[in-house]
Amino acid sequence: MTDTATMPQLVSFGRRLRRFMADRPLIPLIILLIILVAILQVLRPGIVNERWLANTAKFAIPLAILAGCQTMTMLTGGIDLSVGTVATMSAFIMATQIVNQDPTVAFLLAMMPAVLIGLVNGIGVGVFRVHPLIMTLGTSLIGTGFLQVYQRTVIASGARIPDFLNWLGTGVTYGFPNALLLFVPVAVLIVFMLNRTGFGRLLYAVGDNERAARLSGVRYWQVITALYVLSSLLAGITGLLYIGLIKAPSLSLAEPLVLPSVAAAVIGGTSIFGGRGGYTGTIIGALILTVLTTLLTILQMPEGGRRILFGLIVLFVTAAYLRIVEDR
Amino acid sequence: MTTNPLPQSPLLDATGVTKNYGAVAALRTASLSVLPGEVHALMGANGAGKSTLVKILTGAIKADAGRILIRGQQLDIRSPADARRAGLLPVYQEPALIPDLDVLSNLRLTGTPVEPFRAWVRELGIPDLDIRETARHIPLAILRVLDLARALAVEPDVLLLDEMTAALPANLAEKVLEVVRRQGDAGRSVIFISHRFVEISALCDRATVLRDGATVGVVDIEPGVEERIVEMMLGTRIEKTRVTARAANDLAVADGGRPRLSVRNLQLGTKLNDVSFDLANGEVAGVFALEGQGQDELFAALAGSIRPTGGTIDVDGAPVKFSHPSDAIQAGIAYVPGDRAEALAMQRSVRENIALPFSAALRKWGPIRMRREQMVVSSAIARLQIDTRAQGEVQRLSGGNQQKVTIARWIAAGARTILCFDPTRGIDVGTKQEIYKLLRELASQNKSVLFYTSEMEEVQRVCDRVIVIFGGRVVDTFPVEEADEAALMRAAYGLPRGAKADVGILAEVKPGSSAEAAS
Amino acid sequence: MSRFLRNQGWVAGLFALLIFLFVVTKLIQPGYGSGDFGSLARAVLPYAFAVAAQTVVVIAGGIDLSVAAMMALTSVTAASMMDGASEEYALFVVPFVLAMGLVLGALNGVLIVVTRVPDIVVTLAMLFVLQGAALLVLGAPGGAAAEWLKASVIGTVPIPGLPDWADAWVPKALVLLVVCLCIVWIPLRRSRLGLSIYAIGSNELAAFRSGVPVARTRIVAYALSGLFAAMGGLSLTISTGIGAPIPGPYLLASVAAVVLGGVALGGGKGGLLGPIIAVFVLRLVRTDLTLLAIDPNVTAIIEGAIMVAVVMFGAFITIRGRPVGATS
The missing domain is CATH 1.10.8 (Helicase, Ruva Protein; domain 3)
Structure with a gap:
């Protein structure tokens, strides 16, 4: 606690701790991550090695990017539950179109549903003021329907995972997963956008206090529409990466990543009410969840138990942040 | 009015009531004592603590300290339901009928007997009420009367009326006042909160005056007591420090006569009625009003937050229509709301x-x-x-x-133009001074400021001119020299200008001001 | 009369739409008869309960995202308890499962009141938790239902004095639905408690000032929602004979039917009848699409699009209903 100089003396330890947590959410998160890795090492001595690290990173990266979508939307007080469907659609379309199309064309076709769904989400939330959760859930249902129809039309031509995606998803160079080539620029871009661009500022401002943003001349619908399109695009790209990792195009490819992506953002310190948080925390949150999943698998915790745990984490972390914010 | 001069033990006796919001004291040592059969006025300027006291008495919030006796018994009122059981019933300005339920369901919700309610409704001058009508579809004025009838129907010991006659047409208001008076005759008490002296003098036996969260006096209502009450509400602080005389008065003329902002016949539902004024470059124009007289809507309309239903706004001589605050900002008009949490x-x-x-x-979304x-x-x-x-x-x-x-x-x-809505609410004296200085500085740079304040002394400190609003209309405009506190207060209460001679302390503050006002 | 139209006009219009759809159905498929109506009623059953569950909380000014997960959990609980058990044991299972729904629903309410986390977040977390719990109870679709329970939704109810042809139009499923809803709703609707639920949704401050115990009423509303969801879960088990741990599309459907049924998402308005008719309308649209030999996947898209459109429309109406002069 080096920064207590500016705070009044005689503040109770609990309060100081809470304030510290609010100021530097990353430090307790990193500590938690290290503890989890240590537990893993104790349970399975020798498991933590170079290969394990690369593998963890490979699985954490798609989750981290999708959690980036959640982070951005949650900063405005929203959520994007359609990321799973969007990622799946992009992956599936890419895998099936690459068979007959030029890669560039296939890529553009794959990103099309992402843009469309993002646009519909953005208009629904920004203009019609539908609750983001309901809106994105609805578009994800429609998207799944389209995907099923689409599947029929391509059933004859079959599917193929492009070599490049294969390389990107699973390849490891000098001990580093190739996926980092995609992830590092994306992460840097998101962090830069949130901190150093007008758009990023507006995301925080709109989520913190929409009225204040409005009084400052911000047009809500513009920000929200752009945001959901961006979120969908990211989800689409994640789908391409994920198909390279999983290598089996299915109609529920990225669906299992949706709830963890919300949990990762929440654990990472992004407030589900908006206005507070950042992407670095989310990345650590995604790492924590990936390690936790490994740990739970080792402990033979069933899928159901994991979901319960995620749900409780979301609830408790949200309630805790609420207390921290109310404390002042 | 004092029909019952015998000394009695009070029906409701609150003493030393204190309520703090954080570091801000909303109430400190407020007291209120109501005798049986009495209509008791509760008065005080904006922010004096009336509404906080009412909320505490009716169990909406809990006092930090203080004692509330009802019929000599100390009761712990924790919720509105407790207050009802204790025989204390409020009728708020905002009717407490559930908008989506019909009248009958509303009665059932509060356990109100139907027949007495019907009788009171007829008594209050509404002969043909359809009891199955949904509250949402009933006009506000009628709804307020129904709320009153609902309270009367359970025969409460103490009835608490908050600005009961506001927004009522004259015939209904008359009936209401009559019924309230008879409540007193029937041995039940009424606490009557009102800004209208006419009603208070016609209706009330005594008045308790609050200032800065404390009770500063209890007076019998008798002819001529208005001035004393005004004096009490203002307090004894003598404001001799006048800000240096400004040359700003000439500015409006010097600028070629084209005002920065020109509002004509502005209309907004029932809230604003035919409001017209100009704001010159280099001017700080004050707006003074009691709470809820339409000033909020006026500022919101000028800031582009609400669309007015009629009238025109011109900026630098060109007509404008704002559909979003960004339009107003484009025109160089910025809004500083009173509630900082809003901004x-x-x-x-x-x-x-x-x-x-x-x-x-949109074009500024890129890298900063x-x-x-x-x-x-x-x-x-x-x-x-x-x-x-x-x-x-x-x-x-x-x-x-x-x-x-x-x-x-x-x-x-x-x-270029800043709309300041009560910017000094709840902030320390030092900062207030800085803000006053800043506003004057802005004016001297030929910017213009529209400045609503609930504190009268600020008018004299900051403004060149003051516009007084009452009931959604501009009732008066004073040059600052004439805007002494008594004159402002009178105007804000809708009393005619210069009708009374100066009284007491106020007379010392600005000798001769009433002569100017009268001329 | 005019007031009847104003208050019940929406429901009346909806009913007219339903009749119109029946006529359309009859035109598409001249053979559409009582048997088809019976299967429609069976198909509607779980949806109708989901909608009832959603309606109660929406009227109270909230939203319950855990409806579908609650149905999944209660369904698998019932199915696994009845698996291999005697017919009489089901007599115990039914009240047990209903009580479970009631308690879990109340838990939703308690968490909202105690943690002061917004309803949407609490019920989202509960969605994860209940889903996980359902997976723990049954890892894959399975279990069984007692025969007499299964029989309770098949066939028609013989009503003495009614000719057979008319009798054929009174399917047991419909009777079961009406009875279950009425047992809870009719006594509630006009009681002080029912009025309180409307009151807190309509105007919380006015309700508080009228002496309504706001927190307690909210908990009761969520408990009732849980009860209805449990009925929905039971009806799923009964009509399919098994329990499935993965929630069906009941969440979005429930929200859409609530909006279509004239219950404002802001709360305080509407009743149970409208949303129930809305469910029939939505199901009948599906039937018609199927009868028109449209690909079931396309049907899913159309259905999803209708629901999203309805929700958007509802949100739009809510914006319009805001105070005079406000711009969006």
């Missing part, structure tokens, strides 16, 4: 809050030139002397510094 992203830094308008437009932004923000911070020790989050700043941030935002953005 600030509380979890964000001082810098981000000040720089917020820079990013608002951090160094330039830093410079602009720093200069605004320096100019307002904002304490930046806790600049990481605006919510950790003091109220005064928060308010400075909201103003600094528009100085950094170079707004």
